[in-house]
Amino acid sequence: MEHILIVDDEAFIRENVQRILKDDCYAVLDAATGAEALERVSEQEIDLVLLDLNLGKENGINVLKLLKEADPELLVIIITGYGTVESAVDALKLGAFHYMKKPFKADALRVIVKLALQTGTLKREVRAIRKGEMELFEKVPMIGASPELKEIIRQVSEVARFPEATVLITGESGTGKELVAKAIHHLSPRREAPFIEINCASIPVNLLESELFGHEKGAFTDASARKPGIFETADKGTLFLDEIGEMDPAMQAKLLRVLETRRFRRVGGTRDIEIDVRVVAATNRNLKEAIREGTFREDLFYRLNVFPIHIPPLRERRGDIPALSKFFLERYSRTFSRNFQEISAEALRLLEAYRWPGNIREIKNVMEKICIMHTGPALLPEHLPAEISQPLPPPGQSGELPGNIGTIGLERAIEKYERDIIATALAKNDGNVLKTAQVLKIPRGTLRYKMAKYDLS
Numbered sequence: 521m522e523h524i525l526i527v528d529d530e531a532f533i534r535e536n537v538q539r540i541l542k543d544d545c546y547a548v549l550d551a552a553t554g555a556e557a558l559e560r561v562s563e564q565e566i567d568l569v570l571l572d573l574n575l576g577k578e579n580g581i582n583v584l585k586l587l588k589e590a591d592p593e594l595l596v597i598i599i600t601g602y603g604t605v606e607s608a609v610d611a612l613k614l615g616a617f618h619y620m621k622k623p624f625k626a627d628a629l630r631v632i633v634k635l636a637l638q639t640g641t642l643k644r645e646v647r648a649i650r651k652g653e654m655e656l657f658e659k660v661p662m663i664g665a666s667p668e669l670k671e672i673i674r675q676v677s678e679v680a681r682f683p684e685a686t687v688l689i690t691g692e693s694g695t696g697k698e699l700v701a702k703a704i705h706h707l708s709p710r711r712e713a714p715f716i717e718i719n720c721a722s723i724p725v726n727l728l729e730s731e732l733f734g735h736e737k738g739a740f741t742d743a744s745a746r747k748p749g750i751f752e753t754a755d756k757g758t759l760f761l762d763e764i765g766e767m768d769p770a771m772q773a774k775l776l777r778v779l780e781t782r783r784f785r786r787v788g789g790t791r792d793i794e795i796d797v798r799v800v801a802a803t804n805r806n807l808k809e810a811i812r813e814g815t816f817r818e819d820l821f822y823r824l825n826v827f828p829i830h831i832p833p834l835r836e837r838r839g840d841i842p843a844l845s846k847f848f849l850e851r852y853s854r855t856f857s858r859n860f861q862e863i864s865a866e867a868l869r870l871l872e873a874y875r876w877p878g879n880i881r882e883i884k885n886v887m888e889k890i891c892i893m894h895t896g897p898a899l900l901p902e903h904l905p906a907e908i909s910q911p912l913p914p915p916g917q918s919g920e921l922p923g924n925i926g927t928i929g930l931e932r933a934i935e936k937y938e939r940d941i942i943a944t945a946l947a948k949n950d951g952n953v954l955k956t957a958q959v960l961k962i963p964r965g966t967l968r969y970k971m972a973k974y975d976l977s
C-alpha cells in the first residue's frame with residue numbers, strides 16, 4: 521500500500537484529505553507542522569507528500585527545502601490557499617511535482633495523486649534498472665559498440681530472466697564466453713547464490729564424475745570422507761560447464777540424465793538429490809561437427825542448446841575494437857601508473873585492420889604489454905607488435921610484393937606468416953598444443969619451439 525503524508529496546520533483540511541484518499545486505499549498519515557512532517561518522513565517510507573505552503577507562522581517553502589534535503593527523491597505536491605503564483609513557482613523550482621489551489625475538488629485530488637504516484641514508480645523503476653546495469657558493469661564489464669555485441673547483451677538480459685533455462689554459449693577462444701556466463705548469473709534471480717565453474721577438459725575423466733556429483737565415504741579407494749560435488753555446491757546458483765565439447769562420452773550420458781531428471785546421486789550413494797541449478801555450458805568447438813564425428817551426443821546437444829548464444833569472433837565485429845582497445849589501455853595504464861590518454865589515428869587504423877586471432881584476450885594482452893613497455897601519453901604505431909603494425913597482404917595474392925618487404929626482408933615476412941598461422945590454429949584449438957600440432961602436421965616439439973620463438977606460449 522502506498523503511504524501519503526498530508527502536512528497542513530488546519531485540522532479540517534487534514535481530515536478531509538484523509539477521508540478522500542482512504543477511500544482509494546492509500547495509507548494517509550498527517551502532520552500539522554514542518555517538524556512533525558520531517559519526523560514522519562524519517563520514521564516511515566513515504567511515497568508522496570501533500571504540503572500546504574501556509575503552515576500558520578511557518579513558511580512551507582522552508583519545510584519543502586528541509587524535506588528535499590532529507591530525501592531528494594521525495595515526491596511533493598504543494599497546496600496553496602491564497603498564495604501567490606510566485607511561491608508555487610519557487611516550490612516547483614525546488615523540485616515539487618505539482619501544485620494545487622485550495623479549495624480543491626475530491627476528484628481533482630485523486631487524479632493528481634494517482635499521476636504523481638505513477639511518476640514516482642516509473643522513476644524508481646528506471647533507477648533500479650540503471651542500478652542493475654551499473655552493478656553489472658562493475659562486476660562484468662562488457663565493452664563494445666557493435667550491433668553484434670548489443671544483440672548478445674540483449675540475449676543475456678533476456679535469458680537471465682528465466683532462471684531455469686539452460687544456455688549454450690559458443691564462440692572462438694577469447695571471445696568472452698566466460699564473461700557472458702557470469703553476466704547471465706549476475707543479472708538473474710540466482711545472483712546471490714554461487715557461480716561455480718568447472719573446466720571439463722582439464723579434469724581427468726575418472727575424477728570428473730565425483731567432481732560433479734560428489735561421493736560417499738568409501739565409494740572408491742581414496743574416498744576417506746563424503747564430499748559434495750559441484751552440483752551441490754552450486755545449489756540455487758549457476759553451474760558453468762566450460763569446454764563441454766571435450767567431455768568424455770560416458771560423462772555426457774550421465775550429465776544428460778541429470779539435466780533430464782533434475783536429480784543425481786553421489787558416487788557410491790543410494791539417495792537421489794534434487795538439483796536447483798542453472799547450467800550454462802560453453803565450447804569453442806563446432807558441436808554439430810562433433811556430433812557427425814561421433815564425439816558428442818546429439819541428445820545432450822539438444823538438452824543444452826535450449827537457449828543458444830553465439831559470440832562472433834572479433835574480426836566479425838570490428839566496431840568493438842576501438843572501445844575495447846581504449847578500455848584495456850586505460851585499465852593497464854592505471855595498473856602500471858602510466859599516462860596513456862589516447863590512441864593515435866594511425867595506430868587505431870592498424871588495430872582495426874588486424875585479424876585478432878586471439879580475439880578479446882589478445883587485445884587485452886597487447887594493451888598490457890604496451891603499458892609495461894611504454895609510458896604514453898599517446899599510443900603510436902611503433903608501440904604495436906609487428907604483426908599489427910606491419911600487416912602483410914594475405915599469402916596467395918600473387919603478382920604483388922608486400923609493401924614493407926624492403927624493410928623487413930623475405931625471412932621476416934615468412935616468419936610473420938608462420939606466426940599468424942600458428943596463432944590462428946592455436947586459437948581455433950583452444951591453445952591445445954597436441955591438437956594444433958596435428959592440424960599443422962608438425963611434431964609437437966617443433967610447435968612448442970615455434971610458440972616460444974614467437975612469444976605465443
Ligand SMILES: Nc1ncnc2c1ncn2[C@@H]1O[C@H](COP(=O)(O)OP(=O)(O)OP(=O)(O)O)[C@@H](O)[C@H]1O
Binds near residue numbers: 662694698880
Ligand atoms: N566485451 C568484452 N568487454 C570487456 N572484456 C571482455 C569482453 N569480452 C571478453 N572480455 C575479456 O577477454 C578475456 C577473455 O574472455 P573469456 O575468458 O570470457 O573468453 P572465453 O571465450 O571464455 O575464452 P576461452 O575459450 O579461451 O576460455 C577476459 O579477460 C574477459 O574478461
Ligand SMILES: [Mg+2]
Binds near residue numbers: 697698762
Ligand atoms: Mg573460457
